[in-house]
Amino acid sequence: MIYTCTFTPSIDYTTYLAEFEAGRLNRAEDVYYYPGGKGINVSRVLNRLDTDSVALGFAGGFTGEYLKQFLNNEGIQTEFTDTGENTRINVKIKAKNETELNGPSPEIQNHQLDSLLEKVTMMKEDDWFVLAGSLPSSIPADFYEKLTNACRKKGVRFVLDTSGPALGSLLSTNPFLIKPNSEELGDLFGTSITSKRQAAHYAKKLVDDGITYVIVSMGGEGAILVSKEGTWTAESPRGKAVNTVGAGDSMVAGFLASFQKNGNAEEAFRFGVACGSATAFQSDLCQKEDAQKLLGQVTTKFIRNRM
Ligand SMILES: Nc1ncnc2c1ncn2[C@@H]1O[C@H](COP(=O)(O)OP(=O)(O)OP(=O)(O)O)[C@@H](O)[C@H]1O
Numbered sequence: 001m002i003y004t005c006t007f008t009p010s011i012d013y014t015t016y017l018a019e020f021e022a023g024r025l026n027r028a029e030d031v032y033y034y035p036g037g038k039g040i041n042v043s044r045v046l047n048r049l050d051t052d053s054v055a056l057g058f059a060g061g062f063t064g065e066y067l068k069q070f071l072n073n074e075g076i077q078t079e080f081t082d083t084g085e086n087t088r089i090n091v092k093i094k095a096k097n098e099t100e101l102n103g104p105s106p107e108i109q110n111h112q113l114d115s116l117l118e119k120v121t122m123m124k125e126d127d128w129f130v131l132a133g134s135l136p137s138s139i140p141a142d143f144y145e146k147l148t149n150a151c152r153k154k155g156v157r158f159v160l161d162t163s164g165p166a167l168g169s170l171l172s173t174n175p176f177l178i179k180p181n182s183e184e185l186g187d188l189f190g191t192s193i194t195s196k197r198q199a200a201h202y203a204k205k206l207v208d209d210g211i212t213y214v215i216v217s218m219g220g221e222g223a224i225l226v227s228k229e230g231t232w233t234a235e236s237p238r239g240k241a242v243n244t245v246g247a248g249d250s251m252v253a254g255f256l257a258s259f260q261k262n263g264n265a266e267e268a269f270r271f272g273v274a275c276g277s278a279t280a281f282q283s284d285l286c287q288k289e290d291a292q293k294l295l296g297q298v299t300t301k302f303i304r305n306r307m
Pocket residue numbers: 180181182216217218219220221222223236237238239241244245246247248249250251272273274275276277280
């Protein structure tokens with residue numbers, strides 16, 4: 001089973017308008033209330049790819065209820081721990097540019113952390129634990145150690161998709177897969193990454209340090225996958241970007257759904273890229289057929305590592 005875990009879920013209040021101007025009253029033409037948060041997006045896309053998952057994490061209040069119901073209505077199993085406070089609402093403004101306003105993480109108490117740890121301890125060999133999205137800074141560092149030790153002991157593969165200091169501090173747990181975008185990878189090394197060659201250089205350092213697969217996503221430019229064997233690069237299919245929120249999460253879901261079936265990293269990477277682009281080309285997250293249609297446009301190049 002794939003377990004996704006979102007510490008900081010959201011309702012994504014997604015609005016479309018021709019023009020947006022800060023500092024004045026703007027009126028939206030269309031609005032959508034999507035469940036959000038990176039792990040939740042991974043679960044929603046997995047579900048559309050006919051792959052079961054359980055969405056774990058922390059939610060509360062009327063927004064937390066909406067989130068759970070929405071996911072359950074889509075047929076996704078949820079096991080959220082109640083935070084006792086409203087889950088945040090993130091504002092996504094789609095005008096000529098995309099503007100985002102994300103709320104802060106909830107305060108999470110020790111007994112709530114323990115309840116998550118208990119769930120991870122119950123996982124079985126060959127399960128997956130996908131920790132995705134922003135992590136509250138108040139959580140003691142040794143908690144993640146306990147969490148990832150529990151995964152290791154049970155033979156559960158740990159997938160990490162977070163950003164900022166949390167990404168840096170969790171790398172030493174040797175995740176199976178991480179998926180930073182180029183900006184997040186650059187932040188990690190105190191530099192700015194503008195090409196696939198640069199991205200491959202830094203991703204390789206992470207693989208040398210013990211991470212099995214590093215995917216660096218680069219929006220409309222495509223992505224790279226680095227492992228001990230070498231580097232694959234992929235161009236994104238061309239199309240009109242409608243809403244890129246969740247494109248990275250769709251890529252993670254596509255990779256996992258495919259890898260879980262046949263263990264072929266290149267194939268999983270190609271399908272991940274197709275899922276990312278299929279999501280970017282529509283308002284909500286992609287459906288399986290959308291990704292399958294784009295798959296033929298995703299070709300990869302491989303460069304073997306020198307021994
Ligand atoms: N404009 C675009 N055109 C085509 N494909 C895109 C576009 N934007 C994103 N994608 C696809 O989605 C993948 C992931 O996108 P991106 O690098 O923006 O992820 P991200 O920054 O993690 O996104 P998010 O955090 O919103 O999920 C890209 O590698 C690409 O395959």
